[in-house]
Amino acid sequence: MSLLEVAGRAMRRVKFLFGKRSAERDMNEEMRIHLEFEIDDRMRQGMTPAEARRTAFVDFGGVERFKEEARDARGVRSLEDLAYDLRYAARVLRRSPIFSLTSIVTTSVGVAAVTMVFSVLNAVVLKSLPAFEADRLVSIAEVWANGMRSTQTDMNQFMYPYTHFLELRQASAPALLGMAGYRFGNVALREANNTHPVSAMAVSRNFFAVLGLRPAVGQLFSDTAEVGSTPAPEVVISYDLWQRDYRSNAAAVGTTLYIDGRALNVTGVAPRGFRGPIIGLAADVWVPTATGTITMFGRLRPNATREQARLALSAVARALPAEDAGRKVVKMTFDPMALVPAASRSAVVGSMGVFMLMASLVMLIVATNIGGMFFARAAYRRREMAVRLSLGATRGRVMRQLLTESVALSIVGGIAGVIVAQLMLRAVQSVELPVPFKIVLDFNVDVRVFALSFLVALTSGVVAGVVPAWQSARLDVQSGLRNGAGAARDKAGLARNSFVVLQLAFSIVLLVTAGLFTRALYRAAHVETGLDVSGVMIGEIGLQRRVYDTERGRQFFARLSSQLATRTEIESSALAQFTPLAFGRNSEDVKRPDGGRESVTYGVADANYAATMRIPLMAGRMFSDIDVQNSTPVTVVNETLARRLWPGKNPIGQFLPLNGDREVIGVVRDGKYRELDEAPRSYAFLPVSQRYSPRLTVHVRARGDRAAALRALREEVAKLDPDIAVEKTGALSVEIASHYLPQRIAAWSLGVLGLFGLALAAFGIYGVIAYQVAQRSHEFGIRLALGARKADITNSVLRVSVRIMLLSVLIGTSLAIAVARLAQSYIYGVGATDATTFAAVIILFAGVVLLAGYIPARRAARVDPMVSLRME
């Protein structure tokens, strides 16, 4: 066949398909005309009109079958069937809106769960670094003599001195095309009438060049000499900031931004989608730096390997002078650069795995539930299918029709699910996490996520539909026509029962996990934290070292404290380096009298701290005005520290070797410093007056209106210096609770999904039992007629539910134990096999399941023997 002919035929088929309605009409018309010719012909041969008509019809035979065959001849059979099936499915489903709606809602819940987890996974793990040839980039870190590693994740402490970076960069030339560095932090951006914190990155001038990025507008930093020179007053802004503050106007380039009190010239806009080299830490501005500490990365030369680079740099790095012996470099590490740093990758992937597992479980419940629904429906439609089969529909045809229905529903449900997921992700994204820097993650549903969700929905539709469809298609036409429901319950019944058992088992898993998380949260909420956070508002202030040297910084904080004391909105205020549960940043080992080493965590606080936070003073005194810079170094310790270092002795007057010997002047009650479920931890407070910190959190206890107290704090800061932003403002209780946000989200979502699963399962078991009751009503009628008591009937039906329940509890609890083990690290202070949780879930579960089974069981006993016997 020539190409032209093929094309011609294809054209005709397409034309036929598009003109389907008229083609169908054509065919009907043609058949009708044919009959008329035939009748005329017979009349000409002498038949009466009635006789001619009758015989012509008889000879013509089954019109429908001919039409089918005629359609076949068109060669557009399968496409046409699909269109027909879809139309038929739409009609059937419209006629049973409750069934369709339930199935769509159910699917959408499952798909939403999967979509949410997968979009997070997609955003966190699967996205690649937005840079040119990102696979040639290496993240460079070093391991120090004290065992610490300069990583990218902990921004404050373990980064590399800039001068060392410059020396290493020189040595790296043979292996690396370029080597750049950055550090992340907050800066205060001053706008017309308010100063607010924005995320920033201080970068080496070649930062963008090594990443291989091009500006959206203007220029990125040019790679000029930076040694010793003060950085040029330049800034690059993010695409998002440009859109938000400049409405994407190219005139942004050349304008001035006031950042941390400096006037910086906007040189350009970073490319769209680029917020920085680490996931979540999204910068809005980049400023050049040539001092301080930075995190390093580099680009390998085309033929160089990471190993070559490591060899080239290690020797140089080891020879570099260090601040102290502990910080001496012992070796270098070169890892592939990724949005998720290698160090935290496994933890991230692991926790995502738990959620993925949960979401899959929900999806399984959904699929089994819909499968169960289709089973029930298939039983109900036996007569319809039998009629279709007897009218000559092939079994494949019937099966395809039923599958079309389940798949169509699952696709609609899937789309609804993706929309729900998108809305929920938006809500999740707007939550601010309790971390030092603002975290920005892009959870948008992209093509990859959508494709997966679509696949999941489609699979669930096929899985849920295929077994019932197959059974319907194998229907014995005779018995199907004879009694609408009934017969052939053996295999179908077994399959339906196992659907229900699985579904119940999966919802037990969800409920148990939700129960464990909830119990862990309840415990966390009732832990004695050793302080009173109600009515306490916080705001963090970070002073620029450039503007505030130690002396001026001290003055600033002192003046702020005395100003706040004059405000009537504030009952009392205090300064501290850390908020509770964020206490554990600094720690040092101190020798215990028994020779062991005690790890002492410490933080800076001022004289008002204990009073403002209502931490009971157990002995001695808190800091006061007499503890100044030049007086005896002092410390206030907690009970645990006092007990461990000076057992049986009076701790007051002892010396604690922390930054030199410090005299212990007071003992406060134990609190919680890192986690709510932590073991007693040694903690020491150092006075602000003796150990300066440029970044402190102001704790204010409101007198009445808490918002007013916060407003007062902002006003006083602005009065002292309009270039300072008060960061992370809010209620302390919220800040503390936010440490448990992931657990809270998990408990809520699992609880909701678990209850949803239980409800679905209850419907499932109700359906199964009701179906069996309907099938056996004849039998019950006979038994009742022969004198069986109603209770016997009820019991015999109830026994089925009990069997199903016991089996699903057995499977469900063993699965739940396995899953809880996986999630163990997220459930504080509650064992994976917590008996209370398991018992509570099983009791709730058994109650619901038995109730769902009892209702149809009772109905079985109410069968009127006369009616049920007459039915068949």
Next chain:
Amino acid sequence: MSRQETRDLLQGTLDLLILRTLDLGSRHGWSIAKRIQEMSQDVLRVNQGSLYPALYRLEDQGWISAEWGVSSEGRRAKFYTLTAAGRKQLAAERQQWRDFSTAVDLVLEG
């Protein structure tokens, strides 16, 4: 009875008969069947159930084309016409049939 005969009609022969009938001019479905019946002196009866699928198949292959028109009796009907490709096909099939029937004759007579 006619159904029985149709089934006896060799597979593929119907196509040839239809093409041959249309070689003499355009016709509508019923008159094609009637014409075949007449030309075969009532031996071959074409059942409607085979006729229309065959017509659509031939149309799909581009050997005949269809158009609505009015019959000599003044009745609206769909008329089928042999196309150029159909004419070629007819020649080819006719040759094939001759070869086939000669071969069958040889076997039967031999």
